[in-house]
Amino acid sequence: MTPYEQLFENNKRWIQSKTGTDADFFKELSSDQNPDYLYIGCSDSRVTAEEIMGLGPGEAFIHRNIANMVNNVDLNVLSVISYAIVNLKVKHIIVCGHYNCGGVKAAMQSKDMGILNPWLRGIRDIYRLHKQELNAISDIAKRYDRLVELNVEEQCVNVIKTAVLQLSYLQTGYPVVHGWVFDIHTGRIIDLKIDFERILENIKDIYNLTGED
Numbered sequence: 001m002t003p004y005e006q007l008f009e010n011n012k013r014w015i016q017s018k019t020g021t022d023a024d025f026f027k028e029l030s031s032d033q034n035p036d037y038l039y040i041g042c043s044d045s046r047v048t049a050e051e052i053m054g055l056g057p058g059e060a061f062i063h064r065n066i067a068n069m070v071n072n073v074d075l076n077v078l079s080v081i082s083y084a085i086v087n088l089k090v091k092h093i094i095v096c097g098h099y100n101c102g103g104v105k106a107a108m109q110s111k112d113m114g115i116l117n118p119w120l121r122g123i124r125d126i127y128r129l130h131k132q133e134l135n136a137i138s139d140i141a142k143r144y145d146r147l148v149e150l151n152v153e154e155q156c157v158n159v160i161k162t163a164v165l166q167l168s169y170l171q172t173g174y175p176v177v178h179g180w181v182f183d184i185h186t187g188r189i190i191d192l193k194i195d196f197e198r199i200l201e202n203i204k205d206i207y208n209l210t211g212e213d
């Protein structure tokens with residue numbers, strides 16, 4: 001059996017493991033979804049969203065792209081955020097980066113990355129905004145780790161800049177936005193404890209889209 005064919009064997013075993021403990025598992029799974037979490041993470045194969053959080057099918061709405069970016073002209077991520085808030089009414093939006101992120105490292109290389117140039121340009125912008133702090137970190141690996149954290153914080157701010165988030169929070173008090181880093185060396189999830197309320201308040205001068213003060 002090839003590794004590719006093995007996938008279907010794995011699938012059969014997975015079905016057996018689910019129905020073995022709950023005969024109605026797929027009946028319930030197919031009826032609806034009601035996740036409390038929207039997770040926006042990196043496409044990196046080592047950062048398996050549900051697995052690291054201990055969540056199963058139906059428990060998290062997931063969006064992954066290179067370097068967990070929330071780009072304001074990316075219809076994909078913006079549609080996901082809108083659907084998660086308006087239709088699924090998620091309580092928490094998590095932006096999760098990870099140390100050793102190849103996307104973050106690639107963003108800082110002095111070479112033409114093709115289509116990745118515009119995708120990763122936002123990371124160079126974040127570096128420019130925090131150049132003093134980052135350049136003061138002599139250990140290059142630690143400097144990239146810090147850039148990973150700063151990127152997560154900035155992508156959280158990008159979520160908070162959307163009208164759909166602002167309106168929902170004003171009306172319902174949800175969702176709350178969180179910034180995490182997955183420490184790939186230990187498996188630990190680190191909550192960056194971004195101050196959601198303060199960020200929302202601070203950006204209101206310029207990015208308020210609710211029509212309310």
Ligand code: ZN
Pocket residue numbers: 042043044066067068098100101102103104
């Ligand atoms: Zn990554």
